Amino acid sequence: MKAAVYDVEGAPGVLKYVDVPEPVTGPDDILISVEAISIEGGDLINRRSTPPLPSWIVGYAAAGTVVAVGSKVRSRTVGDRVAAFHMQGSHAERWAVPAERTWLIPDGVGMAEAAALPISFGTAHHCLFTRGMLRQGETVLIQAAAGGVGLAAVQLASQAGATVIAVVSGTQRRGRLRELGADHVVDRTKDNIVDSVRQYTHGTGVDLVIDPVGTTLPVSLSALAPEGRLVFVGNAGGNSLTVDLWPAMQSNQTLMGVFMGPLFTRHGVRTSVDEMLQA
Structure with missing residues:
Protein backbone atom coordinates (compact mmCIF):
# COMPACT_ATOMS: atom_id res chain seq x y z
CA MET A 1 0.00 0.00 0.00
CA LYS A 2 0.99 3.67 -0.28
CA ALA A 3 1.77 5.92 2.69
CA ALA A 4 3.35 9.28 3.54
CA VAL A 5 6.78 9.01 5.18
CA TYR A 6 9.94 11.05 5.63
CA ASP A 7 13.55 10.01 6.24
CA VAL A 8 14.82 13.29 7.66
CA GLU A 9 13.05 16.20 9.32
CA GLY A 10 12.59 19.42 7.37
CA ALA A 11 10.33 21.36 5.00
CA PRO A 12 7.29 19.80 3.28
CA GLY A 13 9.54 18.59 0.48
CA VAL A 14 10.96 15.84 2.71
CA LEU A 15 7.63 14.01 2.56
CA LYS A 16 7.43 11.02 0.24
CA TYR A 17 4.47 8.90 -0.87
CA VAL A 18 5.89 5.40 -1.14
CA ASP A 19 5.05 1.71 -0.97
CA VAL A 20 5.09 0.30 2.58
CA PRO A 21 4.10 -3.05 4.11
CA GLU A 22 0.46 -3.64 4.94
CA PRO A 23 -0.41 -2.89 8.60
CA VAL A 24 -0.81 -5.79 11.01
CA THR A 25 -4.26 -5.94 12.62
CA GLY A 26 -3.96 -7.09 16.23
CA PRO A 27 -6.73 -8.80 18.22
CA ASP A 28 -7.95 -5.48 19.68
CA ASP A 29 -7.57 -3.55 16.41
CA ILE A 30 -9.66 -2.70 13.41
CA LEU A 31 -8.34 -2.14 9.90
CA ILE A 32 -9.58 1.03 8.22
CA SER A 33 -9.62 1.82 4.52
CA VAL A 34 -8.70 5.50 4.83
CA GLU A 35 -10.89 7.95 2.93
CA ALA A 36 -9.96 11.26 4.61
CA ILE A 37 -7.04 12.40 6.74
CA SER A 38 -6.66 15.32 9.11
CA ILE A 39 -3.36 17.20 8.94
CA GLU A 40 -2.74 18.32 12.52
CA GLY A 41 -0.37 20.87 13.99
CA GLY A 42 1.60 18.04 15.57
CA ASP A 43 2.23 16.59 12.11
CA LEU A 44 3.87 19.83 11.04
CA ILE A 45 5.95 20.15 14.20
CA ASN A 46 7.11 16.52 13.97
CA ARG A 47 8.04 16.84 10.31
CA ARG A 48 10.02 20.03 10.92
CA SER A 49 11.89 19.01 14.06
CA THR A 50 11.58 15.32 14.98
CA PRO A 51 13.76 12.60 13.42
CA PRO A 52 11.45 9.75 12.32
CA LEU A 53 11.52 6.37 13.99
CA PRO A 54 12.00 3.27 11.80
CA SER A 55 8.86 2.39 9.82
CA TRP A 56 7.25 5.68 10.86
CA ILE A 57 4.16 6.68 8.86
CA VAL A 58 2.94 10.26 9.11
CA GLY A 59 -0.34 11.22 10.74
CA TYR A 60 -2.54 10.41 13.71
CA ALA A 61 -6.10 11.28 12.63
CA ALA A 62 -8.27 9.97 9.79
CA ALA A 63 -11.65 8.58 8.85
CA GLY A 64 -12.72 5.69 6.68
CA THR A 65 -14.51 2.36 6.44
CA VAL A 66 -13.73 -0.73 8.53
CA VAL A 67 -12.51 -3.57 6.31
CA ALA A 68 -11.37 -6.05 9.00
CA VAL A 69 -11.69 -6.50 12.77
CA GLY A 70 -9.45 -8.22 15.31
CA SER A 71 -10.52 -11.39 17.09
CA LYS A 72 -11.37 -9.59 20.36
CA VAL A 73 -13.26 -6.65 18.85
CA ARG A 74 -17.00 -6.61 19.51
CA SER A 75 -17.81 -2.91 19.18
CA ARG A 76 -17.07 -2.53 15.46
CA THR A 77 -17.99 -4.51 12.34
CA VAL A 78 -16.87 -4.55 8.73
CA GLY A 79 -18.57 -1.72 6.87
CA ASP A 80 -18.73 0.69 9.82
CA ARG A 81 -17.78 4.29 9.06
CA VAL A 82 -15.34 5.48 11.72
CA ALA A 83 -13.14 8.38 12.73
CA ALA A 84 -9.93 7.45 14.51
CA PHE A 85 -7.03 8.80 16.53
CA HIS A 86 -3.77 6.94 17.12
CA MET A 87 -0.16 7.92 17.61
CA GLN A 88 0.97 7.42 13.99
CA GLY A 89 0.11 5.85 10.66
CA SER A 90 -3.04 7.63 9.47
CA HIS A 91 -1.66 9.10 6.24
CA ALA A 92 -1.83 5.81 4.40
CA GLU A 93 -4.26 3.80 2.32
CA ARG A 94 -5.02 1.47 5.24
CA TRP A 95 -4.58 1.95 8.97
CA ALA A 96 -4.74 -0.55 11.84
CA VAL A 97 -5.83 1.11 15.11
CA PRO A 98 -7.21 -0.04 18.48
CA ALA A 99 -11.00 -0.14 18.29
CA GLU A 100 -11.20 1.92 21.50
CA ARG A 101 -9.57 4.82 19.65
CA THR A 102 -12.36 5.09 17.08
CA TRP A 103 -15.79 6.72 16.89
CA LEU A 104 -18.74 5.71 14.74
CA ILE A 105 -19.65 8.33 12.14
CA PRO A 106 -23.40 8.98 11.98
CA ASP A 107 -25.29 9.28 8.71
CA GLY A 108 -25.08 12.77 7.30
CA VAL A 109 -21.54 13.48 8.52
CA GLY A 110 -18.86 13.44 5.83
CA MET A 111 -15.54 11.68 6.12
CA ALA A 112 -13.51 14.90 5.96
CA GLU A 113 -15.47 16.52 8.79
CA ALA A 114 -15.29 13.35 10.87
CA ALA A 115 -11.53 13.03 10.41
CA ALA A 116 -10.93 16.54 11.75
CA LEU A 117 -13.46 16.60 14.60
CA PRO A 118 -12.02 14.33 17.35
Whole structure:
Protein backbone atom coordinates (compact mmCIF):
# COMPACT_ATOMS: atom_id res chain seq x y z
CA MET A 1 0.00 0.00 0.00
CA LYS A 2 0.99 3.67 -0.28
CA ALA A 3 1.77 5.92 2.69
CA ALA A 4 3.35 9.28 3.54
CA VAL A 5 6.78 9.01 5.18
CA TYR A 6 9.94 11.05 5.63
CA ASP A 7 13.55 10.01 6.24
CA VAL A 8 14.82 13.29 7.66
CA GLU A 9 13.05 16.20 9.32
CA GLY A 10 12.59 19.42 7.37
CA ALA A 11 10.33 21.36 5.00
CA PRO A 12 7.29 19.80 3.28
CA GLY A 13 9.54 18.59 0.48
CA VAL A 14 10.96 15.84 2.71
CA LEU A 15 7.63 14.01 2.56
CA LYS A 16 7.43 11.02 0.24
CA TYR A 17 4.47 8.90 -0.87
CA VAL A 18 5.89 5.40 -1.14
CA ASP A 19 5.05 1.71 -0.97
CA VAL A 20 5.09 0.30 2.58
CA PRO A 21 4.10 -3.05 4.11
CA GLU A 22 0.46 -3.64 4.94
CA PRO A 23 -0.41 -2.89 8.60
CA VAL A 24 -0.81 -5.79 11.01
CA THR A 25 -4.26 -5.94 12.62
CA GLY A 26 -3.96 -7.09 16.23
CA PRO A 27 -6.73 -8.80 18.22
CA ASP A 28 -7.95 -5.48 19.68
CA ASP A 29 -7.57 -3.55 16.41
CA ILE A 30 -9.66 -2.70 13.41
CA LEU A 31 -8.34 -2.14 9.90
CA ILE A 32 -9.58 1.03 8.22
CA SER A 33 -9.62 1.82 4.52
CA VAL A 34 -8.70 5.50 4.83
CA GLU A 35 -10.89 7.95 2.93
CA ALA A 36 -9.96 11.26 4.61
CA ILE A 37 -7.04 12.40 6.74
CA SER A 38 -6.66 15.32 9.11
CA ILE A 39 -3.36 17.20 8.94
CA GLU A 40 -2.74 18.32 12.52
CA GLY A 41 -0.37 20.87 13.99
CA GLY A 42 1.60 18.04 15.57
CA ASP A 43 2.23 16.59 12.11
CA LEU A 44 3.87 19.83 11.04
CA ILE A 45 5.95 20.15 14.20
CA ASN A 46 7.11 16.52 13.97
CA ARG A 47 8.04 16.84 10.31
CA ARG A 48 10.02 20.03 10.92
CA SER A 49 11.89 19.01 14.06
CA THR A 50 11.58 15.32 14.98
CA PRO A 51 13.76 12.60 13.42
CA PRO A 52 11.45 9.75 12.32
CA LEU A 53 11.52 6.37 13.99
CA PRO A 54 12.00 3.27 11.80
CA SER A 55 8.86 2.39 9.82
CA TRP A 56 7.25 5.68 10.86
CA ILE A 57 4.16 6.68 8.86
CA VAL A 58 2.94 10.26 9.11
CA GLY A 59 -0.34 11.22 10.74
CA TYR A 60 -2.54 10.41 13.71
CA ALA A 61 -6.10 11.28 12.63
CA ALA A 62 -8.27 9.97 9.79
CA ALA A 63 -11.65 8.58 8.85
CA GLY A 64 -12.72 5.69 6.68
CA THR A 65 -14.51 2.36 6.44
CA VAL A 66 -13.73 -0.73 8.53
CA VAL A 67 -12.51 -3.57 6.31
CA ALA A 68 -11.37 -6.05 9.00
CA VAL A 69 -11.69 -6.50 12.77
CA GLY A 70 -9.45 -8.22 15.31
CA SER A 71 -10.52 -11.39 17.09
CA LYS A 72 -11.37 -9.59 20.36
CA VAL A 73 -13.26 -6.65 18.85
CA ARG A 74 -17.00 -6.61 19.51
CA SER A 75 -17.81 -2.91 19.18
CA ARG A 76 -17.07 -2.53 15.46
CA THR A 77 -17.99 -4.51 12.34
CA VAL A 78 -16.87 -4.55 8.73
CA GLY A 79 -18.57 -1.72 6.87
CA ASP A 80 -18.73 0.69 9.82
CA ARG A 81 -17.78 4.29 9.06
CA VAL A 82 -15.34 5.48 11.72
CA ALA A 83 -13.14 8.38 12.73
CA ALA A 84 -9.93 7.45 14.51
CA PHE A 85 -7.03 8.80 16.53
CA HIS A 86 -3.77 6.94 17.12
CA MET A 87 -0.16 7.92 17.61
CA GLN A 88 0.97 7.42 13.99
CA GLY A 89 0.11 5.85 10.66
CA SER A 90 -3.04 7.63 9.47
CA HIS A 91 -1.66 9.10 6.24
CA ALA A 92 -1.83 5.81 4.40
CA GLU A 93 -4.26 3.80 2.32
CA ARG A 94 -5.02 1.47 5.24
CA TRP A 95 -4.58 1.95 8.97
CA ALA A 96 -4.74 -0.55 11.84
CA VAL A 97 -5.83 1.11 15.11
CA PRO A 98 -7.21 -0.04 18.48
CA ALA A 99 -11.00 -0.14 18.29
CA GLU A 100 -11.20 1.92 21.50
CA ARG A 101 -9.57 4.82 19.65
CA THR A 102 -12.36 5.09 17.08
CA TRP A 103 -15.79 6.72 16.89
CA LEU A 104 -18.74 5.71 14.74
CA ILE A 105 -19.65 8.33 12.14
CA PRO A 106 -23.40 8.98 11.98
CA ASP A 107 -25.29 9.28 8.71
CA GLY A 108 -25.08 12.77 7.30
CA VAL A 109 -21.54 13.48 8.52
CA GLY A 110 -18.86 13.44 5.83
CA MET A 111 -15.54 11.68 6.12
CA ALA A 112 -13.51 14.90 5.96
CA GLU A 113 -15.47 16.52 8.79
CA ALA A 114 -15.29 13.35 10.87
CA ALA A 115 -11.53 13.03 10.41
CA ALA A 116 -10.93 16.54 11.75
CA LEU A 117 -13.46 16.60 14.60
CA PRO A 118 -12.02 14.33 17.35
CA ILE A 119 -8.75 16.19 17.84
CA SER A 120 -9.89 19.77 17.24
CA PHE A 121 -13.28 19.66 18.96
CA GLY A 122 -12.33 16.97 21.48
CA THR A 123 -9.32 19.01 22.59
CA ALA A 124 -11.25 22.28 22.69
CA HIS A 125 -14.11 20.74 24.68
CA HIS A 126 -11.73 19.20 27.24
CA CYS A 127 -9.76 22.44 27.65
CA LEU A 128 -12.84 24.66 27.94
CA PHE A 129 -15.09 22.61 30.16
CA THR A 130 -13.22 19.76 31.88
CA ARG A 131 -10.04 21.64 32.75
CA GLY A 132 -11.09 25.25 32.20
CA MET A 133 -14.50 24.87 33.90
CA LEU A 134 -15.98 27.56 31.65
CA ARG A 135 -19.40 28.78 32.75
CA GLN A 136 -22.13 30.78 31.08
CA GLY A 137 -21.50 34.51 31.36
CA GLU A 138 -17.71 34.22 31.71
CA THR A 139 -15.20 35.68 29.26
CA VAL A 140 -12.63 33.51 27.49
CA LEU A 141 -9.56 34.52 25.47
CA ILE A 142 -8.61 32.07 22.72
CA GLN A 143 -5.08 32.32 21.32
CA ALA A 144 -4.48 31.14 17.73
CA ALA A 145 -8.22 31.26 17.16
CA ALA A 146 -7.88 30.57 13.43
CA GLY A 147 -6.25 27.17 14.05
CA GLY A 148 -8.09 23.88 14.39
CA VAL A 149 -8.43 23.88 18.17
CA GLY A 150 -9.02 27.64 18.19
CA LEU A 151 -11.89 27.53 15.70
CA ALA A 152 -13.51 24.71 17.65
CA ALA A 153 -13.05 26.56 20.94
CA VAL A 154 -14.66 29.73 19.56
CA GLN A 155 -17.78 27.82 18.53
CA LEU A 156 -18.09 25.74 21.70
CA ALA A 157 -17.50 28.68 24.04
CA SER A 158 -20.02 30.85 22.20
CA GLN A 159 -22.64 28.10 22.31
CA ALA A 160 -22.04 27.79 26.06
CA GLY A 161 -22.95 31.44 26.58
CA ALA A 162 -19.46 32.84 27.15
CA THR A 163 -18.08 36.09 25.78
CA VAL A 164 -15.35 35.12 23.31
CA ILE A 165 -12.23 37.16 22.54
CA ALA A 166 -10.38 35.58 19.59
CA VAL A 167 -6.71 36.31 18.79
CA VAL A 168 -5.52 35.95 15.18
CA SER A 169 -2.67 37.05 12.92
CA GLY A 170 -4.08 39.46 10.33
CA THR A 171 -7.61 40.57 9.60
CA GLN A 172 -8.61 38.19 6.81
CA ARG A 173 -10.44 35.79 9.17
CA ARG A 174 -12.11 38.44 11.32
CA GLY A 175 -15.50 38.12 9.61
CA ARG A 176 -15.48 34.34 9.68
CA LEU A 177 -14.63 34.24 13.38
CA ARG A 178 -17.47 36.60 14.16
CA GLU A 179 -19.82 34.33 12.20
CA LEU A 180 -18.64 31.40 14.33
CA GLY A 181 -19.33 33.23 17.58
CA ALA A 182 -16.41 35.50 18.47
CA ASP A 183 -17.59 38.68 20.18
CA HIS A 184 -14.25 40.44 19.72
CA VAL A 185 -11.34 39.68 17.38
CA VAL A 186 -7.81 40.91 18.18
CA ASP A 187 -5.12 41.09 15.48
CA ARG A 188 -1.90 40.29 17.30
CA THR A 189 0.18 41.81 14.50
CA LYS A 190 -1.37 45.24 15.08
CA ASP A 191 -3.12 45.26 18.44
CA ASN A 192 -1.79 44.96 21.97
CA ILE A 193 -3.57 41.86 23.22
CA VAL A 194 -3.51 42.74 26.90
CA ASP A 195 -4.70 46.31 26.28
CA SER A 196 -7.51 45.01 24.07
CA VAL A 197 -8.58 42.51 26.72
CA ARG A 198 -8.62 45.21 29.39
CA GLN A 199 -10.77 47.37 27.12
CA TYR A 200 -13.26 44.60 26.38
CA THR A 201 -13.48 43.48 30.03
CA HIS A 202 -13.58 46.97 31.56
CA GLY A 203 -10.18 46.47 33.13
CA THR A 204 -10.77 43.15 34.89
CA GLY A 205 -9.21 40.61 32.50
CA VAL A 206 -10.67 37.33 31.27
CA ASP A 207 -11.85 34.39 33.35
CA LEU A 208 -10.20 31.79 31.13
CA VAL A 209 -7.49 31.60 28.46
CA ILE A 210 -7.03 28.72 26.01
CA ASP A 211 -3.45 28.82 24.69
CA PRO A 212 -2.24 26.29 22.09
CA VAL A 213 0.79 28.41 21.15
CA GLY A 214 3.02 28.18 24.21
CA THR A 215 5.28 31.14 23.48
CA THR A 216 2.31 33.43 24.18
CA LEU A 217 1.97 32.27 27.79
CA PRO A 218 3.34 35.52 29.31
CA VAL A 219 0.73 37.52 27.38
CA SER A 220 -2.00 35.03 28.26
CA LEU A 221 -1.20 35.28 31.96
CA SER A 222 -1.19 39.08 31.78
CA ALA A 223 -4.67 38.99 30.21
CA LEU A 224 -6.13 36.90 33.05
CA ALA A 225 -8.33 38.30 35.78
CA PRO A 226 -7.40 37.62 39.41
CA GLU A 227 -8.25 33.97 40.17
CA GLY A 228 -8.52 33.32 36.43
CA ARG A 229 -7.61 30.02 34.76
CA LEU A 230 -5.16 29.39 31.93
CA VAL A 231 -5.11 26.12 29.98
CA PHE A 232 -2.14 25.61 27.67
CA VAL A 233 -2.34 22.77 25.20
CA GLY A 234 0.77 22.20 23.11
CA ASN A 235 3.63 24.38 21.98
CA ALA A 236 2.86 25.39 18.41
CA GLY A 237 5.31 28.27 18.80
CA GLY A 238 8.06 25.67 18.83
CA ASN A 239 10.36 27.35 21.35
CA SER A 240 11.26 26.70 24.97
CA LEU A 241 8.78 28.03 27.51
CA THR A 242 10.00 30.52 30.11
CA VAL A 243 7.35 32.20 32.23
CA ASP A 244 7.54 34.37 35.34
CA LEU A 245 4.92 32.78 37.60
CA TRP A 246 5.30 35.19 40.51
CA PRO A 247 2.54 37.56 39.27
CA ALA A 248 0.25 34.56 38.70
CA MET A 249 0.79 33.40 42.26
CA GLN A 250 0.11 36.88 43.61
CA SER A 251 -3.16 36.97 41.63
CA ASN A 252 -4.20 33.45 42.71
CA GLN A 253 -4.37 32.35 39.08
CA THR A 254 -4.43 28.72 37.96
CA LEU A 255 -2.17 27.40 35.18
CA MET A 256 -3.02 23.97 33.71
CA GLY A 257 -1.29 21.92 31.03
CA VAL A 258 -3.12 19.53 28.73
CA PHE A 259 -1.58 16.75 26.63
CA MET A 260 -4.42 15.02 24.83
CA GLY A 261 -2.64 11.93 23.52
CA PRO A 262 -3.46 9.55 26.39
CA LEU A 263 -6.86 11.12 27.12
CA PHE A 264 -8.82 10.02 24.05
CA THR A 265 -9.54 6.59 25.51
CA ARG A 266 -11.01 8.06 28.70
CA HIS A 267 -14.77 7.94 29.07
CA GLY A 268 -15.32 11.70 29.36
CA VAL A 269 -13.36 12.61 26.22
CA ARG A 270 -14.77 9.69 24.22
CA THR A 271 -18.30 10.64 25.21
CA SER A 272 -17.88 14.32 24.34
CA VAL A 273 -16.51 13.44 20.89
CA ASP A 274 -19.40 11.02 20.32
CA GLU A 275 -21.91 13.70 21.28
CA MET A 276 -20.34 16.30 18.99
CA LEU A 277 -20.30 13.89 16.06
CA GLN A 278 -24.01 13.30 16.64
CA ALA A 279 -24.86 17.01 16.97
